[in-house]
Amino acid sequence: MANLLLRHVYKIYHGVGKAKKNAKGEAKKRSGDFVAVKDFNMEINDGEFIVFVGPSGCGKSTTLRMIAGLEEISGGELYIDGRLVNDVDAKDRDIAMVFQSYALYPHLSAYDNIAFGLKMRKIPVPKVDKDGKEVIAIDEKKIAKIEKDLKKLYKQRDALVKDVARCEEKDLAYYTEKQALNERHIADTEKDLEYYKSTPVQLYDYVHMTKKEIDEKVNWAAEILGIEELLDSKPSEMSGGQRQRIALGRAMVRGPKVFLLDEPLSNLDAKLRTAMRAEIVKLHNQLKTTFIYVTHDQIEAMTMGTRIVVMKLGVIQQIDTPTNLFDYPENKFVAGFIGTPQMNFFDVDIKRVGDKLNVKFVDGQTVDFALSELRTIEAKYLDGKVHSVCLGVRGENIKIGNSGIQAELTIKEVLGNTTQLFVRLTEKGNDIIVSVPERNDLIPGDKVHIEFAPKFIHLFDKETELSIMSREYGNK
Ligand SMILES: Nc1ncnc2c1ncn2[C@@H]1O[C@H](COP(=O)(O)OP(=O)(O)OP(=O)(O)O)[C@@H](O)[C@H]1O
Numbered sequence: 167m168a169n170l171l172l173r174h175v176y177k178i179y180h181g182v183g184k185a186k187k188n189a190k191g192e193a194k195k196r197s198g199d200f201v202a203v204k205d206f207n208m209e210i211n212d213g214e215f216i217v218f219v220g221p222s223g224c225g226k227s228t229t230l231r232m233i234a235g236l237e238e239i240s241g242g243e244l245y246i247d248g249r250l251v252n253d254v255d256a257k258d259r260d261i262a263m264v265f266q267s268y269a270l271y272p273h274l275s276a277y278d279n280i281a282f283g284l285k286m287r288k289i290p291v292p293k294v295d296k297d298g299k300e301v302i303a304i305d306e307k308k309i310a311k312i313e314k315d316l317k318k319l320y321k322q323r324d325a326l327v328k329d330v331a332r333c334e335e336k337d338l339a340y341y342t343e344k345q346a347l348n349e350r351h352i353a354d355t356e357k358d359l360e361y362y363k364s365t366p367v368q369l370y371d372y373v374h375m376t377k378k379e380i381d382e383k384v385n386w387a388a389e390i391l392g393i394e395e396l397l398d399s400k401p402s403e404m405s406g407g408q409r410q411r412i413a414l415g416r417a418m419v420r421g422p423k424v425f426l427l428d429e430p431l432s433n434l435d436a437k438l439r440t441a442m443r444a445e446i447v448k449l450h451n452q453l454k455t456t457f458i459y460v461t462h463d464q465i466e467a468m469t470m471g472t473r474i475v476v477m478k479l480g481v482i483q484q485i486d487t488p489t490n491l492f493d494y495p496e497n498k499f500v501a502g503f504i505g506t507p508q509m510n511f512f513d514v515d516i517k518r519v520g521d522k523l524n525v526k527f528v529d530g531q532t533v534d535f536a537l538s539e540l541r542t543i544e545a546k547y548l549d550g551k552v553h554s555v556c557l558g559v560r561g562e563n564i565k566i567g568n569s570g571i572q573a574e575l576t577i578k579e580v581l582g583n584t585t586q587l588f589v590r591l592t593e594k595g596n597d598i599i600v601s602v603p604e605r606n607d608l609i610p611g612d613k614v615h616i617e618f619a620p621k622f623i624h625l626f627d628k629e630t631e632l633s634i635m636s637r638e639y640g641n642k
């Protein structure tokens with residue numbers, strides 16, 4: 167169990183900018199820096215199920231790998247349980263990671279795959295003297311380890327002094343930030359050294375787990391995951407879902423403080439994915455450990471996360487609960503990313519007229535909404551002047567009515583539980599998806615009227631694409 171704090175975390179890949187072309191059109195060597203994760207700030211509480219979601223390449227895996235210690239943090243700070251761990255080795259972070267490719271040993275049985283890490287690992291047991299009394303003394307081994315770490319940090323400090331002296335101006339901020347971090351590390355480590363040199367502590371022996379202890383752990387995980395019958399099988403004899411369970415088991419037996427899962431279900435077919443999705447949520451409820459789960463599937467994110475981080479191009483767009491993301495997207499990207507079918511967007515002109523908001527669509531049609539029925543709009547857009555904004559509304563919040571905006575039906579899709587109607591305001595306009603629960607006799611080419619439920623209307627600034635509405639109702 168653990169809480170995590172990410173403060174101004176950056177990941178910069180050096181020398182990977184866009185390949186430039188020379189006069190002959192041949193690609194030259196790549197140059198420049200690429201910011202894969204930009205100023206990531208978040209506090210994750212003990213026991214939360216956090217989901218990172220966003221399109222391919224938005225920096226989800228990179229962030230996860232930085233937390234795991236598999237990727238160096240270029241800037242910022244990562245704390246686990248209040249301790250700065252930027253420079254702590256992956257193996258010392260007490261974190262288990264499960265990947266999309268299960269990374270199982272093909273020649274080992276399921277049992278041995280799960281037990282592998284346990285066999286390699288030594289666990290601490292309190293040291294006792296010949297009378298069976300626990301030994302409390304100055305821990306020389308610990309002191310030697312801290313001194314070694316400190317030597318490494320001093321070396322890093324010297325190297326950074328040189329980096330700062332000869333780096334280009336644009337990199338100066340980056341190196342001075344690293345310097346500050348290095349100094350904090352040194353201060354923390356020196357404090358630790360002082361403590362251990364002056365304070366007798368309980369000494370530990372590090373021993374391998376016994377066969378029985380390993381057996382108990384493997385059986386515990388196998389029982390929770392329902393894979394007892396598979397323990398003698400080799401990965402090649404198992405289905406994707408079974409292999410994924412073995413990979414989960416291997417992470418579980420380590421008893422990590424944090425579980426990191428990077429698209430663990432993307433190799434499974436749709437049905438199995440849904441089943442495993444529920445199992446992972448159940449597993450989280452049982453273990454009550456902090457989970458961070460990466461996916462680019464918004465349905466997976468919505469159904470699994472207690473909080474979701476939506477990312478785009480290395481930047482956090484919104485951190486919120488699933489329902490808040492759906493109901494109150496803070497920008498147009500989140501609005502479009504969360505929810506199926508995608509939210510419909512319209513470029514409109516809005517103008518306040520008394521207690522109404524007049525909305526004018528590109529084809530000239532206008533509709534009035536009572537301001538009291540809309541979520542509160544930022545005052546500057548309600549000054550009685552015309553403002554060009556983007557209006558968003560989900561398909562299920564539009565209905566086919568007798569009055570309202572005129573449109574033409576272009577396609578009708580009967581999905582069984584709902585019917586999707588694609589309509590257009592103008593011949594050249596975009597298709598708008600209207601999702602209705604009932605079936606109907608409409609056919610493509612029919613002229614229809616559409617009405618938006620005012621309660622569920624979203625408005626975004628055209629330039630910044632940020633929402634201009636608050637979560638409450640009641641415009642003044
Ligand atoms: N080792 C690397 N060197 C250079 N660039 C990298 C490296 N690893 C990742 N990147 C770049 O960093 C960006 C973020 O990558 P990342 O793997 O975190 O994306 P992701 O959100 O996990 O995407 P996906 O959904 O495809 O897994 C991408 O543009 C990627 O090309």
Ligand SMILES: [Mg+2]
Nearest residue numbers: 226227228428
């Ligand atoms: Mg990834």
